Amino acid sequence: MKAVEIKSGIYWVGVIDWGVRDFHGYITPNGTTYNNYLIMDEQVTLLDTVKYDFASITIDNIKSLIDPSKIVNVVMNHIETDHASSINKIMVLAPDATIYISERGKKGLDRHFDTSKWRFKIVKSGDTLNIGKYNLLFIETPMIHWPDSMMTYVKEAKLLISQDGFGQHLATAARFDDEFVECASTAELDDSVVDYYANILMPFGQLIKAKIAEIRKLGLEIDMIAPDHGIIWRKEPEKVIQKYLDMIDGKAALRTAIIYDTMWHGTEQMTLPIMQGIKDEGVDCKVIRLRATPMSVATKELWKSRACLIGTPTLNNGMYPSVAEFLVYLRGLKPKNRLVGAFGSYGWGGGAVKEVYEEFKKMGLEIVEPGMQVIYKPSAEDNEQCYEFGRGFARQAKEYHKKFE
Numbered sequence: 001m002k003a004v005e006i007k008s009g010i011y012w013v014g015v016i017d018w019g020v021r022d023f024h025g026y027i028t029p030n031g032t033t034y035n036n037y038l039i040m041d042e043q044v045t046l047l048d049t050v051k052y053d054f055a056s057i058t059i060d061n062i063k064s065l066i067d068p069s070k071i072v073n074v075v076m077n078h079i080e081t082d083h084a085s086s087i088n089k090i091m092v093l094a095p096d097a098t099i100y101i102s103e104r105g106k107k108g109l110d111r112h113f114d115t116s117k118w119r120f121k122i123v124k125s126g127d128t129l130n131i132g133k134y135n136l137l138f139i140e141t142p143m144i145h146w147p148d149s150m151m152t153y154v155k156e157a158k159l160l161i162s163q164d165g166f167g168q169h170l171a172t173a174a175r176f177d178d179e180f181v182e183c184a185s186t187a188e189l190d191d192s193v194v195d196y197y198a199n200i201l202m203p204f205g206q207l208i209k210a211k212i213a214e215i216r217k218l219g220l221e222i223d224m225i226a227p228d229h230g231i232i233w234r235k236e237p238e239k240v241i242q243k244y245l246d247m248i249d250g251k252a253a254l255r256t257a258i259i260y261d262t263m264w265h266g267t268e269q270m271t272l273p274i275m276q277g278i279k280d281e282g283v284d285c286k287v288i289r290l291r292a293t294p295m296s297v298a299t300k301e302l303w304k305s306r307a308c309l310i311g312t313p314t315l316n317n318g319m320y321p322s323v324a325e326f327l328v329y330l331r332g333l334k335p336k337n338r339l340v341g342a343f344g345s346y347g348w349g350g351g352a353v354k355e356v357y358e359e360f361k362k363m364g365l366e367i368v369e370p371g372m373q374v375i376y377k378p379s380a381e382d383n384e385q386c387y388e389f390g391r392g393f394a395r396q397a398k399e400y401h402k403k404f405e
């Protein structure tokens with residue numbers, strides 16, 4: 001790769017990680033990128049670094065433009081390892097550079113590196129830095145994605161370096177949204193935005209909404225959003241902002257995700273008549289088996305759907321372990337505005353469905369009770385009841401969906 005000019009004198013010097021499939025437990029079937037940017041101004045300024053494995057690649061990209069010792073400023077928008085873990089390599093090459101960072105970012109960096117010889121300037125929202133023809137404005141964005149996070153606005157370029165915000169875990173030859181559309185599909189790109197939001201930023205939706213309002217109040221003109229993961233938004237940056245606002249406000253398809261696991265196929269057999277009942281009510285349905293599907297994919301599918309049914313057999317009087325694991329993961333993400341229910345098979349003493357409902361209650365989701373249970377595996381009569389259960393659930397999903405239209 002080589003540096004890619006994204007605005008006059010502003011270059012992408014990041015790396016593409018084609019092979020990462022497990023991003024701190026979040027499965028990334030499409031890999032990712034670690035984007036960082038170099039501004040070739042009177043004061044050469046680097047915004048963010050990359051994951052440690054790829055330090056030599058970003059350094060080579062920087063070298064294709066300038067000797068790294070000429071870097072005057074390093075802006076650290078976020079200290080998570082995927083963006084900050086090669087800062088030590090950069091500081092060896094540019095020991096006189098000043099690091100611009102939030103107060104929390106500095107404290108975090110101190111925990112990871114010996115920073116005693118590095119020069120820092122702590123910045124907060126509203127602080128600016130003139131680097132020549134460009135002026136940088138720092139905007140703290142705590143919890144998008146960590147408490148230390150911030151974004152940097154390059155005023156004369158109308159460019160928002162948005163760090164984790166508006167990113168996607170998507171390794172691609174395209175650097176820009178319009179390039180991606182040429183070689184793939186907008187649906188794939190859209191899916192990546194939802195996947196990333198659902199698995200990383202969902203708990204912080206209201207904070208993100210408030211921050212978007214704050215940025216709008218500043219009256220900043222934005223004609224490009226450059227995140228630190230995935231493609232850069234230059235064709236329609238407003239579209240991805242609106243996409244976030246829609247997701248935060250609860251927009252989803254009238255669809256049911258059936259997310260289940262099974263021991264001896266009893267619970268699995270229940271999914272078919274339930275799915276048929278849902279479909280016969282005119283509601284689309286997506287069926288996902290845990291253990292065959294990463295939790296992050298199941299989460300994305302749930303988030304795309306207005307309603308969700310969880311299916312679990314009873315094991316030792318409780319939920320099946322993969323289902324329990326999924327619900328713990330989901331609870332941490334604090335999903336909202338979804339209608340949920342549960343079903344499952346058991347042998348002699350149920351308990352799993354009750355536990356699923358307890359989890360739903362902890363999450364504060366809209367619940368359809370009672371759930372549906374059968375002994376061992378569904379009989380012909382049970383199949384009829386499962387079908388009606390699916391129909392009834394779909395009718396309630398349609399009614400619930402009206403709140404968001």
Ligand code: FEO
Pocket residue numbers: 078080081082083145146164228229
């Ligand atoms: Fe891409 Fe929160 O790091």
